[in-house]
Amino acid sequence: MILHTQYSYNEEFSQKLAFEFTAVGSDKSSYHGYEDIYSHLLSDMLPTSFLEIGLFLGETRSTDLFAWEQMFPEAKIYGADIKSHLLFKSGNIQTFFVDQSRPETFSDLKNSIGNKVDIILDDASHVFDLTISTFENMFDFLEDDGIYLIEDILYENYNMDSWEQRSSELKEYFDKTGLSYEMYATSKVHSCVDSVVLAVFKGK
Numbered sequence: 001m002i003l004h005t006q007y008s009y010n011e012e013f014s015q016k017l018a019f020e021f022t023a024v025g026s027d028k029s030s031y032h033g034y035e036d037i038y039s040h041l042l043s044d045m046l047p048t049s050f051l052e053i054g055l056f057l058g059e060t061r062s063t064d065l066f067a068w069e070q071m072f073p074e075a076k077i078y079g080a081d082i083k084s085h086l087l088f089k090s091g092n093i094q095t096f097f098v099d100q101s102r103p104e105t106f107s108d109l110k111n112s113i114g115n116k117v118d119i120i121l122d123d124a125s126h127v128f129d130l131t132i133s134t135f136e137n138m139f140d141f142l143e144d145d146g147i148y149l150i151e152d153i154l155y156e157n158y159n160m161d162s163w164e165q166r167s168s169e170l171k172e173y174f175d176k177t178g179l180s181y182e183m184y185a186t187s188k189v190h191s192c193v194d195s196v197v198l199a200v201f202k203g204k
Contacts, residue, residue, distance in 0.1 A: 002182075002183075003155075003156055003167060003183045003184070003185055003196065004182060004183065004184045004185065005184075005185045005189075007036075007037075007040045007184060008040060009036045009037075009039035009040040009043070010039045010040075010043040010044075011039075013038075013039040013042075013043035013071075014035045014036050014038075014039035014043075015035070016070075016071065017029070017035040017038055017039065017067065017071055018035040020066075020067035020070045020071060021034075021035065021064065021067050023066075023067070024062055024063065024064065024066045024067050025057075025062045026057075026062075026063075026064045026067060027057065028064060028067075028151075031188070031192055031195075032151075032152070032186055032188060032192055032194075032195040033186035033187055033188040033192070033195060034151070034186060034195070034197060036186065036187070037184045037186060037197050038197075040184070041147060041149075041184075041199055042071075042119070042147070045118065045119070045147075046072075046074070047072055047075045047117075047118035047119050048074065048075050048076065048118060049075055049076045049077075049078065049113075049115065049116075049117035049118050049119075049143075050068050050072055050075050050076070050077050050078065050117060050118065050119045050121075051078040051079070051080065051113070051117045051119065051120045051121070051141075052064060052065060052068065052077075052078075052079050052080075052120075052121040052123060053079075053080045053081075053098060053100075053120070053121065053122050053123065053124045053134060053138070054080075054081060054122065054123040054124030054125070055079045055080070055081040055083075055086075055095065055123075056081055056083050056086050059083075059086070060086070061086055061088055063079065064123070065077050065079045065093050065095070066093070069091060069092050069093055073092070075092065075118075076092055076094070077092050077093045077094075078093075078094055078095070078096070078113055078117065079093065079094075079095040079096070080095065080096045080097065080098035080109050081095065081097070081098065081124075082097070082098065082099050082100070082124075084097045096108075096109050096112045096113070097109075100124055100125050100127075100130040100131075100133060100134050101130060101133075103133060103137055106134070106137035106138060107137075109138075110138075110141050113141075116141050116142060116143045116146075117141060117142065117143065117146065118142075118143050118145075118146045118147075119146060119147050119148075119149070120138055120139075120141070120142055120146070120147075120148045120149065121149040121151065122134050122135070122138075122148075122149065122150045122151065123151045123152065125164075126151075126152045126164055126165045126194070127164040127165065128164050128165050128166070128169050128170075131150060131165055131170075132173060135148065135150070135200075139200070139202070142202050143202070144202055144203040145202065145203050146202045146203075147199055147200070147201060147202070148199070148200040148202065149197060149198070149199055149200075150165075150170070150197065150198040150200075151197055152165065152194045152195070152196075153165050153166065153167050153170060153183070153194065153196035153197070153198060154166040154167060154193060154194050154196065155167060155185055155189045155190075155193050155194070155195065155196050156168055156196075158193045165194075167183055167196050167198075170183075170198055171183070174198070174200070179200050179201075179202075180200070180201040180204040181198060181199060181200040181201065182198070182199050182201075183196055183197070183198050183199075184196065184197050184198075184199065
């Protein structure tokens with residue numbers, strides 16, 4: 001596994017996703033520049049379901065889920081967050097409670113949604129142990145050809161002892177799993193050093 005800094009992507013999809021992220025006040029484009037990575041990974045997919053874990057930057061219901069709803073209008077869009085007072089249901093979007101430090105809440109989340117999903121995106125605590133716990137509890141809830149995504153990973157060329165989620169740690173963990181995975185850095189990674197995404201491909 002190498003950390004990819006160059007990859008092909010669908011420019012139209014990327015530009016639309018960047019627009020939608022910006023429209024909902026997300027930092028996924030303005031700060032991290034994730035639209036190219038997600039174009040590379042997702043533009044050829046026609047998901048029927050999408051789950052993002054970790055939703056709210058502040059104390060409002062502004063969330064990336066509205067952007068994903070625009071990108072995948074035929075899909076059911078699910079979200080999960082620890083801020084239960086902000087959970088909502090709107091259009092194709094439905095949100096649920098989850099606490100990464102309490103594994104039993106993952107079972108509740110899966111029971112609430114019911115069916116497996118095509119894409120899972122972890123944008124929650126960014127704490128290594130909680131990220132791995134989330135993965136180990138939720139990977140079985142991914143459809144056989146699905147993609148599991150982990151955001152906001154520290155780029156390998158930077159050494160920040162206080163950072164809880166580093167590419168080297170995740171590489172060491174996933175190398176032992178035997179699963180197919182890749183890491184991707186954005187063009188903004190040198191100014192936003194936590195702009196790496198890990199993708200695990202189920203069934204490959």
